[in-house]
Amino acid sequence: MRKNAACLLVLFLTLLVTVATITPARAADYTRVGVKGGDWAKYSFSLTGYPHGVTMLVKVVNVTAPELFLNMTFYNADGSYNATMGGGVFKVSVLDGSGMFMVFLITAAGLAKDDACYSGFPWIINDTLSHPAAGASRTCNHVVLIVGGKTDHVYWDQSTGILVSLQLFVGLTSLNVTMTSTNLWLPDIVTYGIIGGIGAVIVIAAVVLLHRRGGRGRK
Secondary structure: OHHHHHHHHHHHHHHHHHHHHOOOOOOOOOOOOOOOOOOEEEEEEEEOOOOOOEEEEEEEEEEEOOEEEEEEEEEOOOOOEOOOOOEEEEEEEOOOOOOOOOOOOEOOOOOOOOOEOOOOOOOEOOEEEEEEEOOEEEEEEEEEEEEOOEEEEEEEEOOOOEEEEEEEEEOOEEEEEEEEEEOOOOOHHHHHHHHHHHHHHHHHHHHHHHHHHHHHHHO
16 A cells, blocks of 8 residues: 555655646747837848839838738839839738738748647748848748649748748749838848957957056166
């Protein structure tokens, strides 16, 4: 009897330790918006049947999570307004992807591998990896879709949820959207330049200080 009780006690303690060491599954938060009013991103935009060199400018008007209003404007290669593509202010949702049309401009911030892109949406994030985005290397969520023998790719910046690049094929139509610039982060060359500049200032200050101390010693 005592032996059985001891075994049960050991089993109970083992279960307690096991439960205590289990890491709860991370629940995706589909209401988290990673941008704010005034944020913007510029994209090269290519759609079968439309002129090349079109630029798409997306500005965040305001945010009421999980919804936000985006102002989309299209420009021709010469900088003139592209009336054919239209544009305007659109209400979109990072919760269910409503209002996104074919260009999935933004997801909830902080999503990761194996999360759905939107709540209840069939697209699942295949990888979270480093990817070039507007001159910087960013951690991005990547979705790969194989439809009709063709492979589609979509990348979103993980921390902000903003679209980085998209390549979709629908029948004979192809859509390519790539971010070229944004105010959400600095290009790596600027970031490294700032760090290098700070480093140079520190080195110069140290040299000046050493020279001053050396000069005092010679007196």
